[in-house]
Amino acid sequence: MNWIAKLAAKAPVPIFIARGPDAPDETDRLHLNPALTIVDTPRAASILLVAGTLPHALKMYLHRLHDQLPHPRATVFWHSSPTEPFSNAVEIAHGDDLASVLLRTRAALLGGERASDADVLPDEPANEWQGVGPHGQGGKGMMGGTPYGRPMAMTDDDIRDGLKLDAYTAEFGPFLPMLPAGMILKLTLQGDIIQDVAVVSPPYEDARKGREIRALLRLLGLPTLANRMLVENAHRDAGFKRLVTLSGVRMAIPPDLGRTHDGSDVRSRFEHLLKDPFSPQKPHLTGLDLGDLLEGREWQEAMLILNSFDNVSLRKICANTRTNADEDSSEQTSGGHENMDHSAHGGH
Amino acid sequence: MMTFALAFAILILVLALGIWFAAVLDGVFSRQLSGHGTVGLLAPFHASAVYLTQQRLRTEAPDQLNWFLSIAGYLSVAATGLAVVPFGPDLAVIGLDTSVVFWGACESLIVVLVFLHGWSPNAPLSLIGAYRYVAIGLPIMLPSMFVLIAVAIPAQSLDLRDIVASQETVWNVIRQPLGLPLFLLLGLSLTLRGPFDYADSDDLAGGTSAEDSGANRAGWQVARLAMLVGFSAVASAAFLGGYLGPVLPGFVWVIIKTLVVMAIVIGLSHLLVRLPVARMLGLIWKILLPISFLDLLWAGLVALA
Structure with missing residues (x-):
């Protein structure tokens, strides 16, 4: 271990929590543990903590989330068992103290005794390049369209003050810390104004106290x-x-x-x-x-x-509320290239 | 040449000490207010070591050059702000006749740099933080300009050295009571803190820094603390008499006063609510700006009397 790694090993472990519907009540109280720092973005985390069992529909989101952690990184399953493709993940056994396992795992990562998790998904665009329009992305001029399946901003009528700004559509959730866990919304934004909303997935049913x-x-x-x-x-x-x-x-x-x-x-x-x-x-x-x-x-x-x-x-x-599925069927009738995979760019 | 070397050495000392102190103080406030947590004197070093061991991730099609420039620029502007502050009579790293104007230029550059920091990762939450910061960062600078003109009036100079010298009998914080509170609000905005943290806030999962990892994250967080040091030093020179004080050498007084201003800014950032953008805009234009006119009018009338 070099001296920077030795210093780093003394800091609280930065973890990002992916919460399942049956995450234990203690999850919130992890904020009180001085050995841990709960971070708001996977980019700042060393360990991805999966708390509880994720519904099957959200597995895909967990894979994307996982690949956004910087190396060296590890995945730890708490109150759930590792599923494919996380065969290398740590599972917290009954009776084990979560914080000490996390500290041990981080020390092993820093010391090089444990290999950093490899990417789950291939590092390539989610969709193929669609050569449409003068600049290849569809849309008008150099704006709009969906190059590689990612929608680009396009000017649109503004609903507030008439100033036409770029409208941008993306999915947000299900692990974003400012949304209730499990909730995925498809939002169209103009600047920071919500122009349109559709539900991809509602929040979990659980009533987390407070x-x-x-x-x-x-x-x-x-x-x-x-x-x-x-x-x-x-x-x-x-x-x-x-x-x-x-x-x-x-x-x-x-x-x-x-x-x-x-x-x-x-x-x-x-x-x-x-x-x-x-x-x-x-x-x-x-x-x-x-x-x-x-x-x-x-x-x-x-x-x-x-x-x-x-x-x-x-x-x-x-x-x-209108769901994402309603919206996709209406887009299909209007034709065009909007109806491509809009996934993976709403952060985490 | 000797005085420049001395001033430069003091600048590095103040900057390093200030960044460390700010990080520790943040921990102390957060512990006191939240009722849990630990405060370690070495904790800031451990935390930054964590970032340095982490990989610097690339987002999809980022603006790499501007990403780097925004972080480096923010840090440099913080150091530049500190450089115009006199550590003693004729002991400033940048001795400029128009240092107040120079600092004003630094303030406006910060809006550009924070915007670039949110723009560069090519990600939605960062960009929302960038847009929002510009909407608030620009108007909050207006009161600060009037406040700085007000402190230049009794000194009859735009040079911070003269402004400090003009406080020999009475500090500006007493002579112009509205000035420092308004200037502190600007400090919260320049350092992206608490009620003025429209760039890097919790509702955007970190906003402009949501996509920062590894050395970039360390750099940006250090730059934010450096900006707090730079701002606090300018505030202590403009309102608290800078190097003036009994017994101790001048630069020690600068350090003490800078630390006091830093503690106030950090305290405010933990205790004041952040208004939604539209409400904050209303507050700035309808209330804070007229108060800053009043401050300037007050300074003018006192100068005439």
Whole structure:
């Protein structure tokens, strides 16, 4: 081990968590473990931690996620067994301490005793080059089209102020830390404005205790206060409440954001969660779809809206919303080259 | 030549010490506020060693040159900001008659560099961070320009050395009470922190730095801390009397005051909420900008009296 590796071995292990529907309750509390750093992007992680068993439909996303970790890297399965193609992965056996296994695995990676995981997917474009239009990618002029199956931005009518910006469509999820786990949305964005939304996969059914309030605090730029919610009964602590109030949270959440038919909005749901983080408000959701809630909203606002609902409510809203499959069939009738694989570029 | 060498040595010392101190202080605040975590004096070295052992990943069709330039540029602008700060009478690395204007130019370059950092990886979350940063980074600079003109008035000079000298009797933080608070908000924006972190925030999984790995990630994080040092040193010279102080040598006072400003900025970044972009724009144009006019008017009236 050279001296840099020796120094690195003393740092907390940076892990990225891919969460399955049956991930154990302790997953959130890993934030409290001083031996670990939970990172927001696979690019910063040394170990990919698969917590719980992933549904079959999400396996493909796990493969893509895996290849985005920098070498040297390893995959660890916790409360689940390694599946193909992760034959080389570490499995946490019953009774093993997760943190010490992660530390050992990282030390072995740094020392070279353990080989870094190889790529799961081939390093090549997801689709073949489609030579369409003057520049080969389809679309108009040098814009738009789907070279190699990746849509390029194309100017489109703006829904806010008439300024035509580039519209861009991509899938986001299912492991993005700011979305409820398991949720995949296909979003069309203009800059940071959501122009169109379709559901590829709804979030898991699980009710993780206190997920909503922590997510909202993080989205509002208060990650340290969000982490404090992991401490037992933090919401009953007057000092904590004072800090939340003084931070200006009430001013930050726009009025009527994410309003449902019975008048509940992000502000009222946040206030409710602050009093009782473990029983979120159950607003009336009949006929409400994600398009009503998100279209025309800026990214941070849209994330606030999504995370102000608990998973059960979100699944109801998703059920009312157009799915990716509806959209693909309508595209087929219109013809053209939009109907190619749009996958793999929404990050992780 | 001797004074230049001395000033340069102090600059390197302040920069290195400041980056380390900022990283440790961030840990202290986060521990105090979240109620858990550990604070190690060597932790920043361990964390950066982790990045250096990791591979530098390429995204699909990145703009490699600009990716590198944005990181190198951000670090250089931070060091340049520090270079115009006088460590004693006539002891600045860059002794310039118009150093306040020069710093203003540095501020506006940062918007370009952060945008490039989000642009280069060719990835959606990074680009959203880049767009958003420009929307907020530009208007927040306006109040800062008025605030800096206000501190130039009593000195009757655009030279930071003269501005420090003009605070011999009373510091600008007292003479112009609105100035430092406004300037601190700019500091949060320049260092991509807390309420002004529209570039690298949690809602974008790291935003412009979401795709950074290995040495690039280490470089960008170090550059952000270096920018905090550069900004804090300029703030201490403009508002807290820079090298002025009893007993201790001038450069020690610069270091102490710089560390104090850094601690305030880090504290604010953990404690203040981040508004959605549209609300922040409203706050800047409708409230912060008029307050900065008031600051300038106040400075003018005091100068006439």
